[in-house]
Amino acid sequence: MSRASKIALAPDLRDCDERTVRAWIEPMAVTPLGGGCYDVESHDDTYTVDVPGGRCTCPDYYFRGTNCKHRRRVAIEITQGRVPSPGRRRADCDNCGRESFVPETAVIPLCDDCRLDDGDVVVDRESADTLVVRRLTPDRADEYVIEATGTTVAEHPTNDRYPAEDPVVEAVYLGEQLRTDEPRVYAFPYSRLRKAEDAEIVD
Ligand SMILES: [Zn+2]
Ligand SMILES: [Zn+2]
Structure with missing residues (x-):
């Protein structure tokens, strides 16, 4: 039996800049809007992040053009599978009932296991x-x-x-x-x- 190798489960925030630290630890609620856009609600306000466009409606992004904490938070939540990536939406599979992220345009929502593809x-x-x-x-x-x-x-x-x-x-x-x-x-x-x-x- 091979032994598992050692990994970290979260970034070492001691080495991160302030915006990244906030993106990880501030309480925020991310709501997918479709079309690659997400509302990010934090203690101060709600802003909209446009992932394909690389934009955010917050002042930090507007005035400084920085990779603000909202954009970072959306990226983190997509990577962790908490919200669908652009072009996908959350849905119950029409065949097996399992919840997953399906293509946004799918007429019949089907999980990856049930979706029919060429050659199946x-x-x-x-x-x-x-x-x-x-x-x-x-x-x-x-x-x-x-x-x-x-x-x-x-x-x-x-x-x-x-x-x-x-x-x-x-x-x-x-x-x-x-x-x-x-x-x-x-x-x-x-x-x-x-x-x-x-x-x-x-x-
Ligand atoms: Zn922002
Ligand atoms: Zn399924």
């Missing part, structure tokens, strides 16, 4: 067939038209149990993918597919 092996909840995800499209099931039938994915008879606003996932049957270089691509509403367990991945 998935199971069709209707047929129990195993498929491989080719592409997660930006189109909704009631917008995406299936070429062969001229109807939308949402209108397809086997999809009436799934939400019309689901994003469409393009996938190929695993068996067909193993047999041919150009397997036919099918379109599914997102929630009709679930990630396959390892034991299910058989041809």
Whole structure:
């Protein structure tokens, strides 16, 4: 058994400048606003930090252009996973219920374990067939038209149990993918597919 190596859990504040010390030890409440902005409430006032823009609305930043305590505090809270990083929001996973930070624009909030990605092996909840995800499209099931039938994915008879606003996932049957270089691509509403367990991945 290898022994763990020694690490510090917090920066040595004796070596830090005053603003960093305050960012760590002052009581502050950080509230994500979306779009990479965060409200930081401290004893004196509430200011807004814009992370992508590298700005803060406080006088310290305005007059001195410094990396004020608010910007430092937001960086600390993002690093520690207390608030979502820019482009993400806190949500309960639609599949497993676990709370995590999901992409801000996600139509269906899903944790990293449940989110479907290109190349994932998935199971069709209707047929129990195993498929491989080719592409997660930006189109909704009631917008995406299936070429062969001229109807939308949402209108397809086997999809009436799934939400019309689901994003469409393009996938190929695993068996067909193993047999041919150009397997036919099918379109599914997102929630009709679930990630396959390892034991299910058989041809
Ligand atoms: Zn500030
Ligand atoms: Zn999940």
